[in-house]
Amino acid sequence: MIVDRIVTWARMKSPWIVHFNSGACNACDIEVLAALTPRYDVERFGILLKGSPRHADVLVCSGPVTLQQKERLKTIYEQMSEPKFVLAVGTCASSAGVFNGCYGVCGGVDTVLPVSAYIPGCPARPEAIIDGVVKLLKSLKK
Amino acid sequence: MGKFVIPVGPQHPALEEPESFSLMLEGERVAAANVTLGYNHRGIEKACESRTYIQDIYLLERICGICSHAHSTCYVQTVEDVAGLEVPKRALYIRSLIGELERVHSHLLWLGIAGHEIGFESLFMYSWKDREVVMDILELLTGNRVNYGMNTVGGVRRDITPEQAQDVLKALVILEEKTKYYIQLANEEVTLIDRLQGVGRLSKEDVLKYGATGPVMRAAGVSRDIRKDDPYAAYGELDFEVITDTHADVLGRTVVRVKELMESYKMIRQILKQMPDGPITVRAPKKIPAGEAVSRYEAPRGEDIHYLRSDGTDKPDRVKVRAPTLANLAAISNMLEGGYLADVPIVIAAIDPCFSCTDRAIKVVNASGGESMFDWEGLRRYSIDWYRKQGIDMKGTKLSRGED
Incomplete structure (x- = not known):
């Protein structure tokens, strides 16, 4: 369908993201923010950081999911409109990393939500985050 | 005038990290502010x-990524203190260098x-652009932009070559020039002064x-x-x-x-000039003898305190962390109360809060919605009473001083 192709094209050109700290140490959050600033400037690709999950297409999660944040993470995800994607930024978000086994941590983001792409690194570099978003968008094409 | 409560957080666009504030408003003014912590509690001390x-x-x-x-x-x-290790001077200088960067x-x-x-x-974009200069230097020296992994018990893990020192000095020239502009901005820019003066006193x-x-x-x-x-x-040894x-x-x-930025540049120059030659690490034992130690560190946000108790094995018996934000949070209600709602984000941001550092304790929240919080004595009393009801009476157990 031509309409579908246009919609997909539009989505790929302007993925809006919402950032959620599910219990991170701040490093990945800062790197997500750094990707928005002049050195990396993802806004030139149409990637925009939004405050509300209702406006966003991609949920960028950083950090292991703490027990306190588990239910909140689910709520945020449910508020997003379809189609929605989850990006796990950093080793902790991918697999709980160094915090694996801590009593307040229930694991990586994929223990709570379906994750579309994992970006490893402690913290994930801004270049890696951009690369992850681009790869996620490429997979939309198919 | 009616009062109403606005909840802010744990997910909020103005906040980088999960924490929640409940603000009781009287018109535009904040009448009372409460902070709820614990969303970032991972259980690091126990781990x-x-x-x-x-x-x-x-x-x-990885308590804090900043x-x-x-x-x-x-x-x-703290570990070196308990083990009685004499850390080489060069290692101490490298620690200070990374600390200042x-x-x-x-x-x-x-x-x-x-x-x-x-x-x-514009200030956000300017200063973060300049920040990339120091991030490059940190990456050059340590191999990572954040979470440097430089320290080890008894010294540091990487040495600094003369070429790297030259690169640091080159970067300092750029940073110093930019910082002078920021100092001028903070001292002279009318809009900024009007916006910030008298806020969050x-x-x-x-x-x-x-x-x-x-x-x-x-x-x-x-x-x-x-x-x-x-x-x-x-x-x-620094001036x-x-x-x-x-x-x-x-x-x-x-x-x-x-202004502290300028002092840091001054210190980095002195460190690079005075740094002695020699080894960067001493051999540290795997098992640390029994003992306890407290160490203090001036983190960018304030005084950071670590406590360590060891029992002679290769694992610590207890580690306790008091992060600077926890000390500053006690005053935040005082800073917010009486101010305008519109000033809340900047007042909170002005203590440079780091909640991943701070979330060291948890509060028990019942599923029914009620909250209960125990202090140590209360928890002890509760446990004794509960066991008494189960038929286990520990006669002679003092509930608290001056009772029984």
């Missing part, structure tokens, strides 16, 4: 007890966030009463800095000033932070 001393360095480094070097240095200092990156980051909170987006008396620390304390005219008062690493200000508001905190 430390099941890992070795070396593993704990990397775990504690002042990671502060936490790891503070921790290795970290302060530069943290303060520039804060300046950008503060600009963002007051709607000064915390007087000298209140600073001492609530035990605020770091730039919040120094902005109120209290000249206290661990680097000066209780020198660690190489700070005892620098403790920056204070008399504004005691958000403007004062801004001025203190930008």
